[in-house]
Amino acid sequence: MSDLIYFLKQIHHYAGKVLYINLFAMMFISLLDGVGILLLIPMISMSGVVEIEANEMLSNVFSFFNNIPSNIGLPVILVIYVLIVVGQNVLQRSITIRNTKIQHGFFRHIRIETYEALLHANWNFFIKNRKSDLINFLTAEIARSSAGTHSFLQFMTSLVFTVIQIGIALWLSSSITMFVLLSGLVLILFNRKFLKKSVELGQKNYTMGREYLAGITDQINGIKDIKSNSLESSRMEWFRKITKGMQDEQIEYTKLKTISQMNYKIASAVLIALFIFIALSAFHAQASQLMLIIVIFSRLWPRVAGIQGSLEQIATILPAFKAVKNFQEECKNSREFQLGKDNKPIHINRKIELEDVFFRYESSQSTVYALNEINIVIPANKMTAFVGRSGAGKSTIIDMLMGLNQPERGRVLLDGIPLSQKNILSFRKSISYVPQEPFLFNISIKENLELVEPNASEEQMWDALEFSSAAEFVRELPNGLDTVIGDRGIRLSGGERQRIVLARAILRKPSMLVLDEATSALDTENEAKIQQALEKLKGKMTIVVIAHRLSTIRNADQVVVLDKGSVIQNGEFGRLAKDKQGMLGHLLESQMEASL
Numbered sequence: 021m022s023d024l025i026y027f028l029k030q031i032h033h034y035a036g037k038v039l040y041i042n043l044f045a046m047m048f049i050s051l052l053d054g055v056g057i058l059l060l061i062p063m064i065s066m067s068g069v070v071e072i073e074a075n076e077m078l079s080n081v082f083s084f085f086n087n088i089p090s091n092i093g094l095p096v097i098l099v100i101y102v103l104i105v106v107g108q109n110v111l112q113r114s115i116t117i118r119n120t121k122i123q124h125g126f127f128r129h130i131r132i133e134t135y136e137a138l139l140h141a142n143w144n145f146f147i148k149n150r151k152s153d154l155i156n157f158l159t160a161e162i163a164r165s166s167a168g169t170h171s172f173l174q175f176m177t178s179l180v181f182t183v184i185q186i187g188i189a190l191w192l193s194s195s196i197t198m199f200v201l202l203s204g205l206v207l208i209l210f211n212r213k214f215l216k217k218s219v220e221l222g223q224k225n226y227t228m229g230r231e232y233l234a235g236i237t238d239q240i241n242g243i244k245d246i247k248s249n250s251l252e253s254s255r256m257e258w259f260r261k262i263t264k265g266m267q268d269e270q271i272e273y274t275k276l277k278t279i280s281q282m283n284y285k286i287a288s289a290v291l292i293a294l295f296i297f298i299a300l301s302a303f304h305a306q307a308s309q310l311m312l313i314i315v316i317f318s319r320l321w322p323r324v325a326g327i328q329g330s331l332e333q334i335a336t337i338l339p340a341f342k343a344v345k346n347f348q349e350e351c352k353n354s355r356e357f358q359l360g361k362d363n364k365p366i367h368i369n370r371k372i373e374l375e376d377v378f379f380r381y382e383s384s385q386s387t388v389y390a391l392n393e394i395n396i397v398i399p400a401n402k403m404t405a406f407v408g409r410s411g412a413g414k415s416t417i418i419d420m421l422m423g424l425n426q427p428e429r430g431r432v433l434l435d436g437i438p439l440s441q442k443n444i445l446s447f448r449k450s451i452s453y454v455p456q457e458p459f460l461f462n463i464s465i466k467e468n469l470e471l472v473e474p475n476a477s478e479e480q481m482w483d484a485l486e487f488s489s490a491a492e493f494v495r496e497l498p499n500g501l502d503t504v505i506g507d508r509g510i511r512l513s514g515g516e517r518q519r520i521v522l523a524r525a526i527l528r529k530p531s532m533l534v535l536d537e538a539t540s541a542l543d544t545e546n547e548a549k550i551q552q553a554l555e556k557l558k559g560k561m562t563i564v565v566i567a568h569r570l571s572t573i574r575n576a577d578q579v580v581v582l583d584k585g586s587v588i589q590n591g592e593f594g595r596l597a598k599d600k601q602g603m604l605g606h607l608l609e610s611q612m613e614a615s616l
């Protein structure tokens with residue numbers, strides 16, 4: 021019951037009064053339906069098929085028919101009956117459309133709410149959660165929640181219909197109706213355990229759906245590894261096992277659903293037989309009453325069974341719905357800044373400082389600091405390079421500079437002002453970041469460039485492409501700038517993608533350019549060209565670089581050497597390189613040996 025109220029609250033919150041207008045219209049339809057059934061009495065009586073002795077109450081209701089001449093009486097009743105049925109169906113259609121609007125509107129509403137919450141969650145949230153789980157929430161779980169809305173609206177329709185028809189039945193014969201209601205109540209109580217089981221199955225369905233998506237996402241991402249290491253059979257085994265689990269769960273759910281529906285149907289037949297017997301022998305019911313009760317209950321009973329069905333459906337879907345709601349809450353709790361303000365990019369004029377910065381990854385649950393007492397100054401409009409062994413903390417420090425990670429202790433200062441919730445968005449607007457794995461959308465090169473700078477002219481785009489040594493190969497593509505990436509076999513190499521992403525970063529004219537192994541996939545010739553281009557940018561923007569290939573940072577104004585999360589060397593490249601005992605000297609030596 022509390023689950024139903026929870027669902028009602030959510031839909032009410034979205035649909036507001038439309039929901040009640042619909043409920044009211046449903047009530048009206050049910051009344052029309054009832055009147056249609058009541059009309060069967062004078063109809064049958066006038067047709068003379070069966071001689072019906074109407075009781076006092078019914079004769080009052082239909083007294084006005086007595087004033088109509090008998091030869092036109094039947095056609096009048098028939099016309100009224102047809103009109104009622106037409107009215108009822110027209111209204112029913114409109115309600116169905118409105119309900120669909122509520123259902124799909126609510127579906128979209130949850131989608132937007134969830135995606136909005138997700139996009140504004142902080143970086144830590146994305147580190148903590150599996151990507152496939154996030155996709156699962158946005159696709160499968162939200163879709164299941166929407167199916168729940170459909171069941172909920174169906175449940176409401178059945179409920180209203182049932183209540184009204186029970187009202188009419190009570191009016192016709194309270195004793196027989198009470199008897200039927202008691203039987204129905206017993207059946208509902210008996211079927212309660214099916215609801216519990218439905219929730220359990222829903223939970224299982226949710227967990228398996230999540231595992232399934234996580235598994236296939238990992239496998240499609242790692243398909244190259246799977247093929248080259250002949251892992252196909254072990255992966256197939258996993259796939260067979262999980263799909264079998266999903267199949268079993270669906271069969272179990274159908275078994276559950278059909279058993280409760282079967283109970284209702286068998287009970288319905290038994291009850292109808294009992295009514296007729298008891299009504300005739302104990303209550304001495306009249307033919308008209310008896311007939312109406314049978315008609316009403318044979319129509320009503322499937323609805324009662326429908327209520328049980330909808331309740332079971334809602335119960336199975338509830339775990340998914342609650343999971344989506346919890347997920348939204350988690351995203352909101354991890355929100356990184358307030359929206360709605362006009363955030364103008366911040367230009368760094370003097371320096372960015374990391375002051376006594378300590379940082380630990382929450383997910384690592386360890387006492388080891390990924391950044392340990394970091395004190396560095398990154399001068400504006402100069403090039404600073406971070407080097408160090410794998411795992412030294414280079415990417416973590418860059419994430420901190422971009423405000424993606426927050427220090428556990430210490431602070432980040434932008435021209436002396438602490439980086440905080442208030443200025444983080446403005447600061448990010450002035451940064452262009454080029455990761456090692458360049459990301460391009462599956463749209464044309466031009467549209468990819470326009471994403472960061474919607475007003476850029478083609479000339480500016482070509483300049484940026486020239487800068488990143490990409491202009492030449494883009495010109496040779498079938499549609500030049502309009503070539504869609506990933507379309508009809510247009511597959512760009514890693515180096516080509518890196519160069520387009522670099523052009524995109526430059527096009528934005530950032531105040532700070534962050535290159536995280538951004539030229540690692542380039543050949544020596546193209547890398548040298550980019551080095552020269554970066555050299556020209558010095559003095560115009562702050563450049564922060566991570567590079568494993570040390571030859572690429574020779575021109576850096578400052579080199580920061582990290583090891584195990586601490587700064588162990590800091591200074592100008594030439595000076596640090598000369599210190600053969602220092603880490604940079606060691607790294608240079610081993611790279612030179614490797615290239616021999």
Ligand SMILES: Nc1ncnc2c1ncn2[C@@H]1O[C@H](COP(=O)(O)OP(=O)(O)OP(=O)(O)O)[C@@H](O)[C@H]1O
Nearest residue numbers: 147381383384390409410411412413414415416417
């Ligand atoms: N998401 C994460 N959760 C937990 N620990 C992490 C996470 N990311 C990085 N770490 C840990 O933090 C430390 C620093 O990692 P970081 O990625 O900053 O190193 P890096 O110098 O950039 O390495 P690489 O050159 O291999 O990219 C490592 O010990 C790493 O295991």
